[in-house]
Amino acid sequence: MARRGGSGGVGAFFRLLPGGWFVINGSVSPSAADLLRWYDRHRRTLPWRALPGQSADPYRVWLSEIMLQQTTVTAVIPYFDRFLAAFPDVTALARAPQDRVMTLWAGLGYYARARNLHACAQVVAGRGGRFPDTVEGLLELPGIGTYTAAAIAAIAFGRPVVPVDGNVERVTTRLFALTDPLPAARRAIARQAMTLNDDAPARARPSDFAQALFDLGAGICTPRTPACVLCPWRDACAANRQGIAATLPRRAAKAARPVRHGVHFCLTDAAGGLLLVRRPEKGLLGGMMGLPGPHWRDAPWLPAEALAHAPAAPRLRPQWQKVGQVKHVFTHFTLLVDVYAARVDTFPNSLVGAEGMVHPAGDGAVALPSLMRKCVALAQAAHVFD
Structure with missing residues (x-):
């Protein structure tokens, strides 16, 4: 028997098996060399990923990782391409007005990411356009947490760390047949994942090793129907040997998502203008343009109390119609919005000055979040503006 140092500082006893496998404390350890051979044949081609033999661009890696938070690769690619065309480097992004950044982000959701993206670009531009090349340095930048710092450090700067996203979490849970449910088991899973790059080829x-883990989880070790027969780590996978791979990771029963209630007013004029207001910088949809309305709350709105919050000005007599309700699901709650619509001939200056600004109802240059676009679409479908 021999001893190999583990990432936690405590040695693990192992013996080498034919084919490069390790037995560590009675469990088979996956071979990084096998995963990397698989990756070299099957790696995904992504717009932010460097080609074989090329160095990764830290700007592209950072931009993609921020966009991929809570969002799928398929959804991110067109946004990434548009951002890169508009802001080819971090300095260009830093110099852009925030409204321009928010406009290009509109529809991608989780808008605090866009504000932090812009703030981070300004910090990096102040450093001469150079990102920190360590996990610790990256963690000091706006909008970069533990996973994102590890991903950028590994992919862009070759730091031997394992970024634990949902894919890596799932791969690790199955490799070691970790049956404690999420989210309570998340820290233990992350600690186990850190041992995956103890192998010399990974270091x-x-x-490539970090991205191979991502691709393995995305293409082979998928959530519902893992393709275990195609997996380069199938012989090392404890869950595969036990026949429970498809059942992992296990999750604790979710609490019912609470429901909140909102009211928004869609007011247009004869020229097709739409009254919009800028939402507060903090909170959901912070800093975005939106339809006027009161704060969302836990209780439904009665028509009389809802209309008390309608946009108002002297001699303005809009005939408000309730045109329906929009359902929008956020991460932690479901929002039900009563939508009222009306049309006036002209917006009084006092209303525009007090409430916000007027934009053409179909103007794509306005960064309306998807919730607000749903509300406008519902009002338009009701033909109140005809």
Whole structure:
């Protein structure tokens, strides 16, 4: 028997098996070399990913990782391409007005990411356009947390760390047959994942190894129907040997998502203008343009109390119609919005000055979040403006 140092500082006893596998404390350890061979044949081509033999661009890696938070690769690609065309480097992004950044982000959701993206670009631009090349340095930047710092450090700068996203979490849970349910088991899973790059080939190619883990989870070790027969780590996978891979990771029963209630007013004029207001900087949809309305709350709105919050000005007599309700699901709650619509001939200056600004109802240059676009679409479908 021999001893190999583990990432936690405590040695693990192992013996080497034919084919490069390790037995560690009675469990088979996956071979990084096997995963990297698989990756070299099957790696995904992504617009932010460097080609084989090329160095990763830290700006592209950072931009993609921020966009991929809570969002799928398929959804992110067109946004990434548009951002890169508009802001080819971090300095260009830093110099852009925030409204321009928010406009290009509109529809991608989780808008605090866009504000932090812009703030981070300004910090990096102040450093001469150079990102920190360590996890610790990256963690000091706006909008970069533990996972994102590890991903950028590994992919862009070759730091031997394991970024634990949902894919890596799932792969790790199955490899070691970890049956404690999420989210309570998340820290233990992350600690176990850190042992995956103890193998020398992983440390020799940390950027490729991190991305190989992502691709394995996205293409083979999928949530519902893992393709275990195609997996380069199938022989090392404890869950595969036990026949429970498709059942992992296990999750604790979710509490019912609470429901909140909102009211928004869609007011247009004869020229097709739409009254919009800027939402507060903090909170959901912070800093975005939106339809006027009161704060969302837990109780439904009666028509009389809802209309008390309608946009108002002297001699303005809009005939408000309730045109329906929009349902929008956020991460932690479901929002039900009563939508009222009306049309006036002209917006009084006092209303525009007090409430917000007027934009053409179909103007794509306005960064309306998807919730607000749903509300406008519902009002338009009701033909109140005809």
